[in-house]
Amino acid sequence: MTTERKKRKADPARLVAVKVIYQVMEENAFSNESAAWHLAAPGLDARDRAFASALIFGTLSRIPLIDDQISQVSSRPLEELDPWVRTILRAGVWQLYFSYQVTAAAACDESVRLARFLAGEKVTGFVNGILRHLGRSRPEPSGDYREALEAGLSPLLYDLLEGWYGKDTALAIGRSSLEAPDHLAIRFNSCKRQAWEKWLAGGEAESFKVEKLPWPACAYAVQPGGRSVTTAYAYKEGLFTLQSQAAMMAGILSGAGEGGRILDLCAAPGGKTGHLAELAGCSGTVTACDISPKKVALLDETLARLGHAFVKTCVHDATLPSSDFAQAFDRVVCDVPCSGLGLLQKRPEIRSRVTRESIDRLREVQQAILESGSLAVAPGGRLLYSTCTLNPQENEEQIMAFLGSEAGEAFELDDLEEEIETALCEAMEPPLSGRLPATVLFMPHRDQTDGFYIARLRRKPA
Numbered sequence: 001m002t003t004e005r006k007k008r009k010a011d012p013a014r015l016v017a018v019k020v021i022y023q024v025m026e027e028n029a030f031s032n033e034s035a036a037w038h039l040a041a042p043g044l045d046a047r048d049r050a051f052a053s054a055l056i057f058g059t060l061s062r063i064p065l066i067d068d069q070i071s072q073v074s075s076r077p078l079e080e081l082d083p084w085v086r087t088i089l090r091a092g093v094w095q096l097y098f099s100y101q102v103t104a105a106a107a108c109d110e111s112v113r114l115a116r117f118l119a120g121e122k123v124t125g126f127v128n129g130i131l132r133h134l135g136r137s138r139p140e141p142s143g144d145y146r147e148a149l150e151a152g153l154s155p156l157l158y159d160l161l162e163g164w165y166g167k168d169t170a171l172a173i174g175r176s177s178l179e180a181p182d183h184l185a186i187r188f189n190s191c192k193r194q195a196w197e198k199w200l201a202g203g204e205a206e207s208f209k210v211e212k213l214p215w216p217a218c219a220y221a222v223q224p225g226g227r228s229v230t231t232a233y234a235y236k237e238g239l240f241t242l243q244s245q246a247a248m249m250a251g252i253l254s255g256a257g258e259g260g261r262i263l264d265l266c267a268a269p270g271g272k273t274g275h276l277a278e279l280a281g282c283s284g285t286v287t288a289c290d291i292s293p294k295k296v297a298l299l300d301e302t303l304a305r306l307g308h309a310f311v312k313t314c315v316h317d318a319t320l321p322s323s324d325f326a327q328a329f330d331r332v333v334c335d336v337p338c339s340g341l342g343l344l345q346k347r348p349e350i351r352s353r354v355t356r357e358s359i360d361r362l363r364e365v366q367q368a369i370l371e372s373g374s375l376a377v378a379p380g381g382r383l384l385y386s387t388c389t390l391n392p393q394e395n396e397e398q399i400m401a402f403l404g405s406e407a408g409e410a411f412e413l414d415d416l417e418e419e420i421e422t423a424l425c426e427a428m429e430p431p432l433s434g435r436l437p438a439t440v441l442f443m444p445h446r447d448q449t450d451g452f453y454i455a456r457l458r459r460k461p462a
Helices: 003-007 012-027 031-038 046-061 063-073 083-098 104-119 121-136 146-150 155-165 167-177 190-200 203-207 245-253 271-279 293-306 356-374 396-403 417-423
Strands: 184-188 219-222 240-242 261-264 285-290 312-315 329-335 377-387 411-413 440-442 452-459
Touching: 012 031, 012 046, 012 083, 012 104, 031 046, 046 063, 046 083, 063 083, 063 121, 063 146, 083 104, 083 121, 104 121, 146 155, 146 167, 155 167, 184 190, 184 245, 190 203, 190 271, 240 271, 245 271, 245 329, 245 377, 245 417, 245 440, 245 452, 261 271, 271 285, 271 293, 271 329, 285 293, 293 312, 329 356, 356 377, 356 396, 396 411, 396 452
Parallel strands: 261 285, 261 329, 285 312, 329 377
Antiparallel strands: 184 219, 184 240, 377 452, 411 452, 440 452
């Protein structure tokens, strides 16, 4: 390589991308938060942001396969490599095999340049050798999990999904999670309906290609085109919230309405709380809690943007009962922490982090929140339980276990079929759970939204 080529700076879009991938894979950052921060860098134009975003989420989605391919040609185990080298190789392999706009030569050269900048000259030969080798010959996935790896699933994640839903559905879930979404779903703020309708007829809405989605009634689609939706005037003014269609259904199926007393126990960052506030008629008694001051600060920020000053917020551990909440609410919403397996498309790092042990820990937390939340429901009131996972142990089995417990004796399961059929506006068949048909299970590959589970329980009259 000539001296002049060595002096060339690293490509800013690729540099941003590998920094995000590094933070996610080596420091356990969340991809959406890290990407949002780095992609807002002033030196990137819309084209750079679009390429960097594709590189970030494409690489993270293919990590199981990419790591297998690197391991087949590397003389050193992947886990022993310098973390920056490991990250640069992963991003380089994605460019080699999955980018339609990057040549093999560019993928190698730009990766070497990144390696020199981030890890030093001594590693450039290794990075160049690995990527040149892979550029000449693409290895087949190794072992018994070829189809799973090609679908973006680790062996463990494939085994879990296959055990719950069968081989074909497991692979379909994986493959659908590799597809880039053609739009982002947003929920308009019904408390600012007039301002929303005025914005909808203007130039900014036209530039984002805003369109009405078939379901539910509050849902619209935007196409960012390499921009951050959070920089839009309408977002800053609280005219809409970024939220998947499936997540919108949690608020709708909670049955929240005007005049009711509503409690959101796991509220941050505030998307569902905002929806509950709007369903409550933009006034009334809405209380929203989360476990730490940091999370409540994030919740407060969301509510302030939306203009929902009437919502009361507080720091509260939802796994613990509160005497202040005892049978004090008509609607209690428990959108519990979960394994997130319905979000593989949005949060691709989940596929590399899920373990059986982490799921077991979450199930204990979920059970505690469900029992604690049940104590806050007034006679005749409703308790909504929701997750963004596909795991039956965190979904249907939690509800059945609760109903069979001492705490659950005071409750009965609501059948959500008619309500969700109405909310879907005849756009599709109601996505009822096969394991517990009165409850709802959105499947990402089938329903073109997040994987999401919703159940609602009614406290029997005193």
